[in-house]
Amino acid sequence: MMRVSKILVYFLIFIFLFLPIVYLLFSLFLPNFNWIKVSSLVNERTLKLFSRTLIIGMSSSIIATLLGIIVAFFLEFSSIKFKTFFKFIFLLPLLIPPYIFTFSWMGFLGKRGMFIETIFPNFPIDIYNIYFVVFMLILSYFPLSLLLISWGMKSIDRNLIDSARLISLKKTITKIILPLLTPHIIINMFLIFVFAISEYIVPSFLRVNTFSGELFAQFSAFYDLEGALVYSALFLILSFALSFAIFLYFRDKKLYSVSSYFKNPVSFINLHGFKKFVVYTFLGMIFLFSFLIPFLVVILESEFKILDAIISSSKQVLNSLLISIVSSVIITLTGFFVYRILRGKNIFSIFSLPLSLSSPLIAISIINLYILTPAYGTVFMLLLAYMMKYLPISVLLFYVFGFQISTEIEEASKIYVKDFKRVFKIILPLSIGGIISSLFLLTIFIINEADISLMVSPPGFQTLSLKIETLMHYGNYSFVASLSLFLILLTLLLYIFYSWLVTRLW
Amino acid sequence: MDKPKRLRKNYNRFLLYFSSIILIIAVISFMFFYKSQKERIVVVYVSHDQDYSEPILKEFENLYGIKVKAVYDTEATKSVGLVNRLIAEKNNPQADVFWNNEPMRSVLLKKEGILEPYCSPNSIDIPFQYKDEECYFTGFAARARVIIYNTKKVGENEEPKSIYDLLNPKWKGKICIANPLIGSTSTHLAALFALLGDEKVKEFLLKLKENGVQIVESNSMVRDQVVAGECYIGLTDTDDAFDAIKEGKDVKMVFPDQESIGTLVFPNTVMLINGAKHEEEGKLLIDFLLSSKVEEELSKTALQIPLKNSSKFSSELRIHIPEKLKGMNVSFEDIYSKMETAKLFVQEEFLR
Numbered sequence: 001m002m003r004v005s006k007i008l009v010y011f012l013i014f015i016f017l018f019l020p021i022v023y024l025l026f027s028l029f030l031p032n033f034n035w036i037k038v039s040s041l042v043n044e045r046t047l048k049l050f051s052r053t054l055i056i057g058m059s060s061s062i063i064a065t066l067l068g069i070i071v072a073f074f075l076e077f078s079s080i081k082f083k084t085f086f087k088f089i090f091l092l093p094l095l096i097p098p099y100i101f102t103f104s105w106m107g108f109l110g111k112r113g114m115f116i117e118t119i120f121p122n123f124p125i126d127i128y129n130i131y132f133v134v135f136m137l138i139l140s141y142f143p144l145s146l147l148l149i150s151w152g153m154k155s156i157d158r159n160l161i162d163s164a165r166l167i168s169l170k171k172t173i174t175k176i177i178l179p180l181l182t183p184h185i186i187i188n189m190f191l192i193f194v195f196a197i198s199e200y201i202v203p204s205f206l207r208v209n210t211f212s213g214e215l216f217a218q219f220s221a222f223y224d225l226e227g228a229l230v231y232s233a234l235f236l237i238l239s240f241a242l243s244f245a246i247f248l249y250f251r252d253k254k255l256y257s258v259s260s261y262f263k264n265p266v267s268f269i270n271l272h273g274f275k276k277f278v279v280y281t282f283l284g285m286i287f288l289f290s291f292l293i294p295f296l297v298v299i300l301e302s303e304f305k306i307l308d309a310i311i312s313s314s315k316q317v318l319n320s321l322l323i324s325i326v327s328s329v330i331i332t333l334t335g336f337f338v339y340r341i342l343r344g345k346n347i348f349s350i351f352s353l354p355l356s357l358s359s360p361l362i363a364i365s366i367i368n369l370y371i372l373t374p375a376y377g378t379v380f381m382l383l384l385a386y387m388m389k390y391l392p393i394s395v396l397l398f399y400v401f402g403f404q405i406s407t408e409i410e411e412a413s414k415i416y417v418k419d420f421k422r423v424f425k426i427i428l429p430l431s432i433g434g435i436i437s438s439l440f441l442l443t444i445f446i447i448n449e450a451d452i453s454l455m456v457s458p459p460g461f462q463t464l465s466l467k468i469e470t471l472m473h474y475g476n477y478s479f480v481a482s483l484s485l486f487l488i489l490l491t492l493l494l495y496i497f498y499s500w501l502v503t504r505l506w
Numbered sequence: 507m508d509k510p511k512r513l514r515k516n517y518n519r520f521l522l523y524f525s526s527i528i529l530i531i532a533v534i535s536f537m538f539f540y541k542s543q544k545e546r547i548v549v550v551y552v553s554h555d556q557d558y559s560e561p562i563l564k565e566f567e568n569l570y571g572i573k574v575k576a577v578y579d580t581e582a583t584k585s586v587g588l589v590n591r592l593i594a595e596k597n598n599p600q601a602d603v604f605w606n607n608e609p610m611r612s613v614l615l616k617k618e619g620i621l622e623p624y625c626s627p628n629s630i631d632i633p634f635q636y637k638d639e640e641c642y643f644t645g646f647a648a649r650a651r652v653i654i655y656n657t658k659k660v661g662e663n664e665e666p667k668s669i670y671d672l673l674n675p676k677w678k679g680k681i682c683i684a685n686p687l688i689g690s691t692s693t694h695l696a697a698l699f700a701l702l703g704d705e706k707v708k709e710f711l712l713k714l715k716e717n718g719v720q721i722v723e724s725n726s727m728v729r730d731q732v733v734a735g736e737c738y739i740g741l742t743d744t745d746d747a748f749d750a751i752k753e754g755k756d757v758k759m760v761f762p763d764q765e766s767i768g769t770l771v772f773p774n775t776v777m778l779i780n781g782a783k784h785e786e787e788g789k790l791l792i793d794f795l796l797s798s799k800v801e802e803e804l805s806k807t808a809l810q811i812p813l814k815n816s817s818k819f820s821s822e823l824r825i826h827i828p829e830k831l832k833g834m835n836v837s838f839e840d841i842y843s844k845m846e847t848a849k850l851f852v853q854e855e856f857l858r
Contacts (some may be wrong), residue, residue: 044858048858049858067804167779188713204685204723205722205723207721207722207723209857209858213857214857217687217853217857218686219587219590220587220590220687221687221688221692221849221853222846222849223593223614230834255550334811361588363591363594364587364590367591367594368594371594371595371597371598372597372598376598376600377600454577454579454587454588454591455591455594457577458547458575459549459550459575459576459577459600459601460574460575460576460577462576462577462578466578467556467578470556470578470579471556471557476557479567483816
């Protein structure tokens with residue numbers, strides 16, 4: 001029975017994730033393959049752009065993960081107050097899409113920015129460089145890192161920590177906590193790296209040329225699918241090599257711990273006086289840079305036209321809500337069951353591969369495959385495209401959280417409880433971190449997604465993010481800011497709803 | 507908890523999950539069959555500014571009782587664009603009409619076999635240089651390339667009157683242009699290549715680079731940089747410059763090279779898609795867009811230049827447009843043939 005399920009799941013993975021791109025290669029790329037043209041695309045200039053993109057990806061991923069670890073340590077294990085409040089506010093930056101985030105910072109520190117224009121006209125700061133790109137990406141992705149690492153820390157068995165503390169604090173951290181967090185740290189670094197190297201709006205706003213910008217230029221300037229596929233292949237090879245290395249690293253490691261979600265946190269780092277002040281200041285600064293400044297700039301730039309903006313975009317709001325909720329629920333459920341059936345296999349490498357495909361390539365491959373089917377021209381196409389783009393993220397999140405579920409618990413539960421009940425009574429509650437994270441992150445990603453929506457949404461179906469991008473290009477900043485503000489609030493409401501729903505159910 | 511209660515609780519929970527799944531499937535099915543409604547519709551892909559195009563399409567809906575289903579787009583790098591979608595959909599076109607905000611991608615679509623010729627009766631009084639001779643696309647309501655400058659930074663008699671004035675060392679590091687790979691900036695450069703020859707334009711661009719030209723994301727950002735004074739001078743489109751002038755910012759615009767080669771005047775273009783599922787409705791929409799009424803509306807709202815002899819200029823447009831605006835004497839086909847050369851050169855020299 002299990003074998004049949006596995007074959008079926010592999011078949012579905014192939015259909016949903018790989019068939020569109022394989023079909024694109026065989027139907028369009030290979031029949032027109034021209035080696036001379038391909039080799040001319042990889043030259044000194046593009047390699048320079050590629051190495052610059054790698055630097056951006058690595059720096060953002062390492063620093064955002066480090067920041068996530070430090071903040072998570074304070075929030076999970078220190079004696080500071082208002083931990084729940086801090087945890088909540090540090091997730092808020094995730095609600096701001098990176099392009100709005102950068103747009104806001106440009107509105108603050110850029111030359112048309114309120115800080116430079118009104119407060120310090122001669123302040124010597126230049127935001128149009130690679131350092132600021134990395135800074136923007138760190139602030140954008142740090143909450144993701146915090147989310148994954150915090151859940152990792154939460155699920156470490158308290159008894160293990162208590163026993164280790166009898167020896168020393170240093171050993172508790174180095175011998176217990178960090179080793180148990182390794183999967184979270186590594187996968188988090190991998191995810192941020194992949195997101196950062198594929199990001200092209202942030203660098204292009206800040207006038208930094210990157211390889212992902214070059215990839216997009218193949219589509220938008222040269223209409224050259226072949227060129228785009230060649231550039232994508234470089235990202236694919238890189239991504240596969242990294243994911244395979246990670247798979248080899250994890251293959252024989254037993255990193256699980258009995259899950260202890262929702263138990264009272266362990267506070268073993270006691271802070272007093274000046275140290276406490278420094279920590280609060282540090283956390284306050286992060287909140288200021290990652291959310292408060294961009295959020296306030298969005299509010300000011302909106303010129304308080306939010307009501308007008310919502311009224312004029314009510315249809316887009318409904319469309320975005322509908323598609324993001326339906327898609328995130330379906331993809332999360334699929335991700336959960338795929339992970340359950342295939343766990344233990346090399347799913348990390350399988351699923352990390354489609355992650356590095358750019359959105360336009362996903363959209364074009366989906367169009368190419370389904371163009372002659374009755375599904376084409378319906379909203380179902382969006383679901384298929386989102387499935388291809390976001391199912392890997394969902395599965396990887398379950399992969400991360402799955403490390404905490406000991407196989408012994410499952411084996412033991414089999415004695416007393418039947419299959420269906422076991423899934424709902426034992427497995428789902430233990431996977432709750434993965435479920436909430438997947439629902440939350442996918443909703444955010446889908447609601448902010450524009451490239452795929454533009455290419456495959458049926459005529460007459462416009463999403464909110466698509467409208468924001470369109471208006472942004474024409475410089476209608478007050479409307480852009482108003483709609484962005486609304487988008488942020490909408491995502492926040494969805495997050496609260498999901499958290500309530502999931503905790504009520506289990 | 508006793509056994510019956512526990513069983514009932516489990517049963518309720520199962521019902522909840524089951525009904526949720528059914529609900530999701532129902533929603534998907536609804537979405538799936540959403541398009542099967544029988545009504546008179548026309549599907550239009552629009553790359554013109556949504557703020558201005560949406561009311562015009564609404565007017566068409568009210569006038570003809572035909573539902574308009576639109577997909578909007580920008581021409582920016584941040585989106586892959588409707589042109590890629592039209593090419594990908596070649597074997598099963600979804601769009602009936604494409605309202606493009608410039609002509610170059612229309613030439614590309616013609617060459618890709620995406621378009622169906624349609625000579626609209628309303629295109630008769632549109633000058634021939636703005637329409638395809640085989641009626642694959644027709645131009646209307648044009649924009650032009652202009653030099654925008656900050657009046658606080660550029661003195662009264664200092665304003666540049668030609669694109670060659672941008673090479674003046676006194677503006678070093680203070681000139682902005684939009685990404686030259688996309689949009690009207692790329693068309694402008696290709697037009698220069700076609701008109702002046704490759705070598706002359708390459709020399710001009712290298713000198714522009716030496717003079718510290720700043721490349722920004724879009725034409726609206728060029729305008730913003732000039733308004734902010736970060737750039738003193740920029741190359742942009744009339745509609746972007748007008749927006750800043752209307753808002754009373756310290757900027758003015760100049761139509762360059764009126765004594766020599768002229769400036770690039772480029773219209774919106776509209777075209778019928780080959781294999782359109784609602785061909786009749788599509789033709790009606792094209793006729794409507796090529797009417798004087800629409801040109802006059804766009805002249806009023808988006809300050810675009812009417813091309814039809816029968817269309818009137820809006821009063822605001824009259825103030826800013828020279829009575830005899832000199833456009834570049836170069837065909838769209840010639841510009842198109844230089845697009846790749848121009849793009850490859852700027853990519854190599856400017857986007858490193």
